[in-house]
Amino acid sequence: MRRTLKTALAAAWLAIGAPMAQAGPVQDLLQEQGALIEESSRRSIGPAIDAIVESGLPRVQPVLQAWQDKALWIDAGGRFWRVIEKDGAEILVDVDTGAEAGPADTDAMEQIKPNSGIRALIGTALVRFQLSDPDPRRRQAALTSITRDPEPELLAPLRASIETETEADLRARKIRLERLLTMRFGTDEAERIAAIEALSTDTAVEVRAALNPLLATRIVVGPAGETPEGNVARELKPGGEALSISAAYARLVDDGLAPPRPTDAEIRAALEANLVDGRAGGVPLGALGDPAARARAYDALAAQGVVPPRVEERDVETALEAHAFHEVYAEPSEAVTDAARAAITSIGIRVGAMKGLDTGLDALSLASIYFLAAIGLAVTFGVMGVINMAHGEFIMIGAYTAYLVQQVVPDRTLSLIAALPAAFVVTFAAGVAMERLVIRHLYHRPLETLLATFGISIALQQLAKIVFGTQARPLTAPDWLGGAWIVNDVVGISHIRIAIFVLALVFLGFFLFLMKRTRLGLETRCVTQNPGMAASVGIDPGRVNMLTFGLGSGIAGIAGVAIGLYAKVTSEMGADYIVQSFMTVVVGGVGNIWGTLAGAAMIGGLQKGIEVLNPSNTLAAQTWMIVAVIIFIQFRPRGIIALRGRAAGD
Structure with a gap:
C-alpha cells in the first residue's frame, strides 16, 4: 500500500528538513512489522499486533491507540509517526519519545487505515494496557470490552490490575470478571471451583450464561455394558424422556453402527424404480397396494443387492440392546461440573x-x-x-x-x-x-x-x-x-x-x-x-x-x-x-x-x-x-x- 509516487511536494518537504525520527525500539519494532501493518489484512495482521504487545515497550500503548484511531502515518522514508491535531494544525509525534517533532505534511505521507476487523483486534490488545490506565473511563471501557469478548490471554493482566485498582466499583467489577474468566479459562482446578463457588450467589444473567456451557453434554455411543471415558453425566435408556427410540437409532445410523431404516416413501420409490415387465421383486404391480406384498417385493430386491435391506422393529431392538448411550460433559473435570451444577441450583433458588x-x-x-x-x-x-x-x-x-x-x-x-x-x-x-x-x-x-x-x-x-x-x-x-x-x-x-x-x-x-x-x-x-x-x-x-x-x-x-x-x-x-x-x-x-x-x-x-x-x-x-x-x-x-x-x- 506504500505510495511509490514521489511528488515534487514530498521532495520539497524532505528538503526543508522533515524531522528525523531517532532510531528507537518502538520504531525498530514497527519497521520489522511494517509489511504486515501496511498490508492491513484482517487475516494476517495478528502476528504483528502480538509482537507489538508482547514487546513490553512503554510507548506501545499510544502507538496502538493511534493505529486504532487512524492517526498512525508513514513518511516517504518509511518512518512511522503519530499525527495529532493541535491548535488546528497537524503535528508529528515521535513514536519512541512521544515528543512533538514539528508540523506534519500529510500530503507527502501515507495514512495507515485499519478496517473494522483490525481495529477490533487492536482494541482487544489495548485492553491489557487500559486495565491500568490512569483514566477511570478507559478502565471501565476495558472491562466492558472484556465482558463483550472474553479471551484467555486477558486473565493474567486482569488479575494484575486488581491490586492497583483504586475505584471501589471498578475493583468489584474486576473481581467479578476475573472469577468469570477463571471459571471459564483457568488451568487450576481448585481456582476454577473457588471461582464458581464465589459466583454461586450472583443472579446476573451473564453468570448463568457462563455456567451453562460447563454443563453442556454430548451423547456418546459405545458397546453395551461399557462406560465411555471422560466425565460421564448419566446413562440414557432408549425410549425414555431424554432419548426416544427413533432418536437413539438415528444416532446409531449417524455413527455408522446400524443400517438406515427406509421409510414407506423410500420403499415405494425403490419399487417404482425397479419395475420390470410390470413386476417389482417378482410381485405384480397390481398387488403392491398390499403392505405385506410391498415388503416381500422390497426384501426380494434387497436380496439381489439392488436396495438396502429393510429394517424391522426386532432389528432396531437388537441394535439398541447391543449399544449403550451415555451423556458426557464437554468439561473434563468432574469436580468442576459438580460445582457448576450446585451453583446453578443455588442461583436458581435465588x-x-x-x-x-x-x-x-x-x-x-x-x-x-x-x-x-x-x-x-x-x-x-x-x-x-x-x-x-x-x-x-x-x-x-x-x-x-x-x-x-x-x-x-x-x-x-x-x-x-x-x-x-x-x-x-x-x-x-x-x-x-x-x-x-x-x-x-x-x-x-x-x-x-x-x-x-x-x-x-x-x-x-x-x-x-x-x-x-x-x-x-x-x-x-x-x-x-x-x-x-x-x-x-x-x-x-x-x-x-x-x-x-x-x-x-x-x-x-x-x-x-x-x-x-x-x-x-x-x-x-x-x-x-x-x-x-x-x-x-x-x-x-x-x-x-x-x-x-x-x-x-x-x-x-x-x-x-x-x-x-x-x-x-x-x-x-x-x-x-x-x-x-x-x-x-x-x-x-x-x-x-x-x-x-x-x-x-x-x-x-x-x-x-x-x-x-x-x-x-x-x-x-x-x-x-x-x-x-x-x-x-x-x-x-x-x-x-x-x-x-x-x-x-x-
Whole structure:
C-alpha cells in the first residue's frame, strides 16, 4: 500500500528538513512489522499486533491507540509517526519519545487505515494496557470490552490490575470478571471451583450464561455394558424422556453402527424404480397396494443387492440392546461440573425468590394504582352510598387537565406540580356541579343514580372525543421520574410507580386526617350515619354532601394525573379502572378507608399472581381475578374490614 509516487511536494518537504525520527525500539519494532501493518489484512495482521504487545515497550500503548484511531502515518522514508491535531494544525509525534517533532505534511505521507476487523483486534490488545490506565473511563471501557469478548490471554493482566485498582466499583467489577474468566479459562482446578463457588450467589444473567456451557453434554455411543471415558453425566435408556427410540437409532445410523431404516416413501420409490415387465421383486404391480406384498417385493430386491435391506422393529431392538448411550460433559473435570451444577441450583433458588420479590413489587405497584383510583370512590360510594358510574371519567378529566397544563408550562417538573392542584380544582368543580344538578335529586334511589351517572359517563367520554380526538395524548413525566430502580437483573421497578406508591400513602394519610381530625370529616360522618340528627344540630346535609362528593371527585382527578404518567390518556381510560375501583371498595369493605387499602392490595396481588401463572394472556388474568372476587364476596359479603355498629348501616 506504500505510495511509490514521489511528488515534487514530498521532495520539497524532505528538503526543508522533515524531522528525523531517532532510531528507537518502538520504531525498530514497527519497521520489522511494517509489511504486515501496511498490508492491513484482517487475516494476517495478528502476528504483528502480538509482537507489538508482547514487546513490553512503554510507548506501545499510544502507538496502538493511534493505529486504532487512524492517526498512525508513514513518511516517504518509511518512518512511522503519530499525527495529532493541535491548535488546528497537524503535528508529528515521535513514536519512541512521544515528543512533538514539528508540523506534519500529510500530503507527502501515507495514512495507515485499519478496517473494522483490525481495529477490533487492536482494541482487544489495548485492553491489557487500559486495565491500568490512569483514566477511570478507559478502565471501565476495558472491562466492558472484556465482558463483550472474553479471551484467555486477558486473565493474567486482569488479575494484575486488581491490586492497583483504586475505584471501589471498578475493583468489584474486576473481581467479578476475573472469577468469570477463571471459571471459564483457568488451568487450576481448585481456582476454577473457588471461582464458581464465589459466583454461586450472583443472579446476573451473564453468570448463568457462563455456567451453562460447563454443563453442556454430548451423547456418546459405545458397546453395551461399557462406560465411555471422560466425565460421564448419566446413562440414557432408549425410549425414555431424554432419548426416544427413533432418536437413539438415528444416532446409531449417524455413527455408522446400524443400517438406515427406509421409510414407506423410500420403499415405494425403490419399487417404482425397479419395475420390470410390470413386476417389482417378482410381485405384480397390481398387488403392491398390499403392505405385506410391498415388503416381500422390497426384501426380494434387497436380496439381489439392488436396495438396502429393510429394517424391522426386532432389528432396531437388537441394535439398541447391543449399544449403550451415555451423556458426557464437554468439561473434563468432574469436580468442576459438580460445582457448576450446585451453583446453578443455588442461583436458581435465588432467582426464584427474586422473581417472587419482583412480582410482589409489581403487585404493590398495581395495588397503589387501584387504591389511587378507588380512594375517591371510597368517599362517594363507601361513605355517601352514591353509585357513581362516572367516577372513571373524573380520572380521565384529571389526566386531560394535566395534559393541557403541560401545553402551557413546558417545564415537566413545574407542569406536574401545577397539574396536581389544577386537576383537583377542575374535577372538584365538576363533581360539585354533578352533585347539585343530578345526584342530590336521587339520594336513596340507587337504581336511578346508577343509570343517571352511567349516562353522564357516556356523555363525558363523547365530549372528550370531540375536544381531544380519539388518539392518545402524551403526558410526559419529568426526567427525574424516568428510568427505574434496578436491584439486579431480576428485580426492578420504575420510578413512576414508586412515585405513585408514595402518592397513595400521602392520600391515605390525608384522607385519614380529613375524616378524623377536621370539621368536614366529622360533619360527613354525621350526615352519612343520621342526616336528620345532623340537621337538628345545625349541620347542613346538602352542603356536606356537595363538598364530600366534590372531594371524592377531586381525588379522582389527582389519581388521573398519576395514572396518566404511565398509561395512555384517552377518552376511555376511565373505563379501564371503574370496575377495579368498585371491586376495591366492595372487597375491602364499604365505607372503610383501611378496607379500601386492603381491597387494593388483595386485587393487585391476585391479578399479578394470576398473570404469573398465565403471563401471555392479561385479559384472562383479569377475568379469573373477577371470578375470584365474586367467590370471595359470597363468603364475606361485607368485605375484608366490615363496618360495625351504627356505622355499618343496613
